[in-house]
Amino acid sequence: MGKTNYEYLNPLVIQRADPWIYKHTDGYYYFVASVPAYNRIEIRRAKTIQGLSFAPPRTVWRKHDTGEMSKLIWAPELHFIQGKWYVYFAATHTEEIIDGLFTHRMYVIENDSENPMNSNWVEKGQVKTNMETFSLDATTFEHRNELYYVWAQKDPAIKGNSNLYIAKMENPWTIKGEPVLISKPEYEWETRGFWVNEGPAILKKNGRIFLTFSASATDENYCMGLLTASEDADLLDSKSWIKSPEPVFKSDPENDQFGPGHNSFTVSEDGKEDILIYHCRDYTEIIGDPLYDPNRHTKAQVIHWNEDGTPVFGKPVPYSKL
Structure with missing residues (x-):
């Protein structure tokens, strides 16, 4: 798998869940994530990944009154598409749970x-x-001059909280055609506490499109799964996406790292390494609803690669000792 020179002091950013880091052509890394108050979207930037630890956040949008x-502004993602910036996020009008679910839209x-x-x-x-149902965690990616949208949504006809869907986009705020279901909770590790597939993220490499997602409840059961498609496949054909039967990234009690997930991908400063960005807790004794526990911290670590071109995420790295 090879050695790397990149190690990061972790956690990278404390009390920031659902982290998204994007390296732009201007040389800056841009960081957005859910803030514990769920009331705003803030952006910070730095010339290095580690520099995001100290970069001051700037609020660019606040929730409506x-x-x-x-209510509950969740999981913003910053994208640069066709010369403009876009932030995708989920929000709702009430904190009430109705029919077992929140009421978010994208x-x-x-x-x-x-x-x-x-x-x-x-x-x-x-x-x-x-469908006009609970939906969240949208991401976008471009492939062969087409813009795609991937997200999590509840289908009343399918058991569980959310499944993963893909569609092409007419423009960065409008999907076109019929959405295609590409994953639903089915394995035991996807159905602990809640039946959940959410938080999709795209990594294109080695002739394939890797789509990670998060599964199960947001406590220590939270983990990452993987879908894989060939870069030559019809991405709107559900059969193109093959799900790995085991989670690819999960809690590591030995190092007190619990519930890693809702990840994104970026690249190292020299562009040679792929970097996994995710959130994680260092304890399991959560008081009350895990959603309102603020201590999901952003972490960063290098992804390794098998000889067959598939990713090795390893284990969540322990917190750095200063």
């Missing part, structure tokens, strides 16, 4: 300036799908 984007904001740290953000509204 009332209405559809007024939204997007746009910024056409060079620097996304400014306040020139425009709301583009809800990203609509073919």
Whole structure:
């Protein structure tokens, strides 16, 4: 698998769940994540991944006082698409759980300036799908001149909280065609506490498209699964996506790392290493609902590769000893 020169002081950013790091052509790493208050979207940037630990966050959007984007702002992702910046996120109008679920929908904001740290953000509204149900954790990626949207959503006809879907996009805030179901909770490790597939992230490498996702409840049972498709496959054919039968990243009690997941991918400063970004806790004794425990911390570690071109995520690295 080879050695790497990249090691990061972890946790990278404390009390930030659902982390997303994007390295832009301007040389900056941009970081967004869920804040414990779930009330805003903030961005920070640095010239190195480790520098994000000390970079001051800037709030670029706040929740509405009332209405559809007024509660529980979750899992923002920052993307640069066709010369503009976009943040995808989930929000709702109430903290109530209705029929066993929250009531989130997916939204997007746009910024056409060079620097996304400014306040020139425009709301583009809800990203609509073919179902008006609980939906969240949208990500996008481009492949062969097509823009794709992948997200988690509840289908009332399928057991569980959320499944994973893919669709092409007409533009960065509108999907086109019929969404395709590519994964639903089915294995034991996907159904602990809750039946969940969520938090998709895309890594294109070695002729394949790797799609990681998170499964089960957000406590120590939370873990990462993997779907794999050939880069030549029809990505809108559910048969193109092969699910690994075991989780690829999970809790490591030996190092007190619990519930790793909701990951993203970035690259090292020299562009030679792929870096896994994820959140994790260092204890299991959560008081109350795990959702409101603030201590999911952002971490970073190098991904290794098998000779057959598949990723090795290893174990969540222990917290660094200073």
